[in-house]
Amino acid sequence: QLMGQQLGMGNREKNLAAYFQIEQCIIVPGNLDKQSRVITDLSRATYETLDFLLPDGKNIIAVMGGTTMAAVANRFDENLSRNRELFFVPARGGLGESVEIQANSISAKLAEATGGKNQALYVPEQVGKETYGFLLKEPSVKKTLDLIKKANCVIYSIGDASHMAQRRGLDNEILALLEDNAAVAESFGEFYNAEGEVVYKIPRIGMQSSKLTTIPSVIIVAAGESKAEAIKAYMKNAPSQTWLITDEGAANQILKGI
Numbered sequence: 001q002l003m004g005q006q007l008g009m010g011n012r013e014k015n016l017a018a019y020f021q022i023e024q025c026i027i028v029p030g031n032l033d034k035q036s037r038v039i040t041d042l043s044r045a046t047y048e049t050l051d052f053l054l055p056d057g058k059n060i061i062a063v064m065g066g067t068t069m070a071a072v073a074n075r076f077d078e079n080l081s082r083n084r085e086l087f088f089v090p091a092r093g094g095l096g097e098s099v100e101i102q103a104n105s106i107s108a109k110l111a112e113a114t115g116g117k118n119q120a121l122y123v124p125e126q127v128g129k130e131t132y133g134f135l136l137k138e139p140s141v142k143k144t145l146d147l148i149k150k151a152n153c154v155i156y157s158i159g160d161a162s163h164m165a166q167r168r169g170l171d172n173e174i175l176a177l178l179e180d181n182a183a184v185a186e187s188f189g190e191f192y193n194a195e196g197e198v199v200y201k202i203p204r205i206g207m208q209s210s211k212l213t214t215i216p217s218v219i220i221v222a223a224g225e226s227k228a229e230a231i232k233a234y235m236k237n238a239p240s241q242t243w244l245i246t247d248e249g250a251a252n253q254i255l256k257g258i
């Protein structure tokens with residue numbers, strides 16, 4: 001309500017939130033695919049949402065990676081730490097992204113911008129099951145995983161399935177599986193069909209999507225007309241406490257079809 005009123009787009013936001021059965025939706029003007037300035041409003045809305053939702057005192061905020069999250073992180077400042085102690089952690093281990101858009105980097109960036117703390121999760125991409133078992137017992141890995149378990153807020157984005165499959169460098173067998181199962185969305189290292197069902201999961205340590213329902217503040221930032229189908233699919237089963245921050249490009253496209 002707060003943001004919706006400020007941005008003067010209450011009705012569409014209410015309709016979208018009701019359709020997805022989520023707590024709140026914020027629609028910023030424009031279409032990110034065509035206007036890069038939209039990211040500024042998305043960032044501001046994300047910042048304001050956090051400022052509105054996060055309680056005073058200690059907060060553990062788990063973040064995922066991606067270009068949206070990297071851009072959003074640029075707008076954060078120390079004011080968010082007023083009356084709060086902020087601890088940022090990457091929600092999951094590496095997902096084959098380039099360094100600057102990995103969850104580890106975003107988490108570090110947010111901690112630096114807000115004067116908060118950061119706990120990295122250093123786990124290599126390609127390790128066998130046995131090595132993984134050992135890694136999980138490593139004190140630094142364990143420390144991060146314990147923090148992730150206690151997170152009271154999580155922020156992440158949603159991507160188009162085929163775009164994300166390419167970017168994450170998945171092999172041909174998996175690409176075929178995604179096609180056979182009509183994957184349209186990707187989030188959290190998981191691929192979803194149009195019904196919002198998981199059809200493939202990249203096995204990585206850290207927060208699992210099944211845990212999302214127990215986290216008090218879930219914030220999703222995903223925008224641009226090209227992401228409309230992916231957002232619509234993923235949001236079908238999104239946790240009810242979710243705040244979705246999007247733009248007119250995606251929202252109008254979704255609202256057209258409902």
Ligand code: G3H
Pocket residue numbers: 064065066067068069157158159164186187188189
């Ligand atoms: O899981 C979804 C992706 O992280 C979204 O990535 O923000 O670069 O589109 P993006």
